[in-house]
Amino acid sequence: MLPCTHRRTVGLAVVLLITAGVALSEKTKLDEDGIYDFREDKIFDDVIEGKRIVSVFFHDPHLAASESVKYEYRLACKELKEEGVDMQYGIVDTSNANTRGLLRRFSIFRVPTVLIFHESIPYQFYGNLTRTGLVEVMREHAQPNWKSDHADGIVTELSDDTIQDFTLSRRAVMMMFYAPWCNHCKQMEPAYMDAAEMMQEHKPAVPFGRVDGAKYSDISTRFNVTGFPTLIFYRNGQEIRYDGARSAHEIAQWIKVRIAPASTPLKPLAGAAKKHGTISKDAVVVGFFPSDEAPELVTFHELADAFRGDLKFAHMIGSDAMEIARQEFGVTSDALGFVIIRDSRLPVRKGEKKYAVFDDDMFDYAAAKTFVENNFRSLVNFGTKKNWMMRFAPIRPLVVVMTDIEWESTRLIQHEIDQLAQVAEKFPDINFAIADPEEMGELVPQLGLSDHDEDAVACFIEDERSRFPLPGAFTADKMIEHLQRHENGELKPYYRSQKEPSRNQGPVKTLVASSFERLAGDVSKDVVILFVTQVSSDCQKFEAVLKKVHKQLVSDSTLFFRFDVELNDLPVNFNAPSTPSLAMWPSGKERSSQPEVYKGRRRIDSILEFIRKNSGLSQSSTAEDPAPASKAESEQQSDHEEL
Structure with a gap:
């Protein structure tokens, strides 16, 4: 069964609240025990900002262990x-x-x-998630003189004078580019410090550094840093960008994979290579070489x-190794x-072996x-x-x-594997995967x-914009029919969409996939989307x-949306480079084409200039002369900017 976390159980949620005796105040969002009940992400930010210290418990009411800790x-x-x-x-x-975004935001x-x-x-x-353990740790955090117990100097502050020696004189280092005004950087700092401590204790240790990218803009330019925070790992002079979750454990594990030997040596014993493949429970590449001096x-x-972090490699050396090969x-x-x-657990195509051999005399990389x-x-x-982004996303x-x-026992789903293999034999140009919905998390609603x-x-993914979920339960026959209907042009793609607001008022209206x-879509108007x-x-x-830009523009021919x-899939071929991002489709330009993307500072006058410059309307129809913006309005900008 799909896990309960992926079902809409509104009625159950109401029953749980009633049985718990929790009466919520719509105004304060506090329950009768004086604890904030975060039902929406925006309420979370409203409460957290400006408070000296807030303890937040994350739980899933469908898990018995979670409910026990909640008590x-x-x-x-x-x-x-x-x-x-x-x-x-x-x-x-x-x-x-409405709160799942917090899991991704805080890498939970x-x-x-x-x-x-x-x-x-x-x-x-x-600490321990018991009443005593919780009280002890939270009481300690509440002390006026509390400070993080990270050791001083665990992360080296880098500058123009020190960064070259830091990166080139060590086998491996990690660096974070940050800006003092960046809220995302501040939120990531504790996890980065924790990861630094973990890797300080690791053998070999990996030093961590950080660069004030706003102060040392020339260093940011040299490393092609365009936003904060940016994490860069340096190994033997090679630069690798970290794009994983912002948690200490994930950062440390990512580094450990990249400093471990890329290939595992195996003893040249009969059956050792196949046994290594079986134990690995994944595909394994095994090399055979006559000596350790072989080029x-x-x-x-x-x-x-090159395949580090995705595929496992091993090697055997010696005349016995070549005989085994x-x-x-x-x-x-x-x-x-x-x-x-x-992978020994999975079927191969008819006529193929469980292994593939590369034995060209010329070993071309x-x-x-x-x-x-x-x-x-x-x-x-x-x-x-672990493997989705490298093996299946592309x-x-x-x-x-x-x-x-x-x-630990994939034989329990052998029926599903066999059914999917039947489909795969009929469609050789399509790739096939089987995954656990609870592990894949956000991919399920997508x-x-x-x-x-x-x-x-099951779902058929033709490309990033075209996804076709199979109605009902998966079987081989139903999936084959589903793919045949797609070939005949009978299926419409699925776009994830919020429910359209019943009252969509205001200068910046809410746009969802379905709307x-x-x-x-009116090409007679300029459309600006945040x-x-x-x-x-x-x-x-x-x-x-x-909203202040809209007020200054005074034009019915320019539409503003968020x-x-x-929570939505954009049904046009455009990916926002980051959030927040501003893009504009001028009048007369098909929405299927690429929009103009705003890259300036978040100032009223700069955005107005961008809209007027790119408008497809005549200048006389875009606006009256705007009233001058106040200094406070024109200089308003966010804490987190692209450089």
Whole structure:
């Protein structure tokens, strides 16, 4: 079954609140125990901002363990309130669609968990999730002289004079580019410090540094930093950008993968390579070389490094290794060879073996890399949170089946694997994956599968804009018919969309996926869209500036909208570069074409100039001469800007 967190159980939520005896005040959002009940992300920001310290408990009411800790948390809050401890308290129901953005925002992967906010900066709770453990840690955080226990100097402050030595004199380093005014940087700082401590204790240790990118703009330019925060990992002079979750654990694990040996040495024993593949529970690339001085071994390590973090590599050396390559895999070259041993749990296409052999006498890096990319997949493949971005996000078309997976015993879903393999045999130009919906999280609603409660559901992804969820439960016959109907042009793509507001008033109206064509499709008008996320105070500030721009423009021929990119799919071929972002489709320009993107500062006069410059309307129709903006209005800008 799909996990409860992916179902709309509004009635159950109401029953839970009544049985808990929690009476909410619509005005204050406080329950009868004086604890904030965060039902919407925007309420969360309203409460957190401006408070000295707020403790927030994240839970899922569908999980018994989570509800048990919630009871302990309430007891702890009550005890601290009775003591008069200076702290605010809150609870977030993470199964609520209106609060799920907070999980991504604060890189929360498991619940229950607690974050403690000091002046809006989140700190991870470290302690026992019992009444006693919660009281002890929260009481400590509430002390007026509390400070993070990060060791002084754990992160090196870098400048023009020190950055070159820092990056070039060490095998591996991590750097964060930040700006003092950037709220996102402030929120990330505790996680970055925690990761620095973790890697300080790791062998080998990895030094962490940080650069005030606003102060040292020349360094930002040199490293092509265009926004804050930006994390860059340097290994042996090679620059790698970190684009993972902003949590200490994820940062540290990402670094550990990149400093570990790219290829694992294996003893040249009969069956060792195949056994290594079985134990790995994934595709494995194994190289065979006559000696450790073989020049091809260097190329093999470079190849392994290119797939670091995605595919596992191993190697054998010696005459016995070459004999194993010949006897077990049919390698014909005496100088080198490597095999890709595919995931032993998954089927391969008819006529294929469980492994693929590369044994060209000339070990060309580019040819070897292409060979690996084209041959490591099985007929059906497992998609996980760890491998999705590298293995499946780039490839299209793709069919993905979502079903509960017990990773220690994948035989429990053998029926679904066999059914998907039947489909894959008939459609050789399509890729196929099977994944666990609870693990894949946000991908489930993106594919239009949230409201299904069947044991297995599926979606065909033609490209980033075209997704076709299968109605009802997945079977091979239904999926084959679904794909045939797509080939015949009988299916319409799914676009994730918020419900359109019943009253859509004001200068900047709300645009959702389902209303895009109707509200923004009129090519006789200029359309200006602010792309936002509902949890961002940064976006709210930009929207306030845009409302003043509308007031200054005084034109019925220019339409202003806000569009939440986390809750809606944009049904045109454009991706907002970041949020908040401002884009404009001038009149006369088809909405299927690329818009003009605003790249200036968030000032009223600059935005007005951008709109007038790009307008498809005659200048006389765009506006009357605007009233001069006040200095406060024209200089209003956000805390988080692109450089």
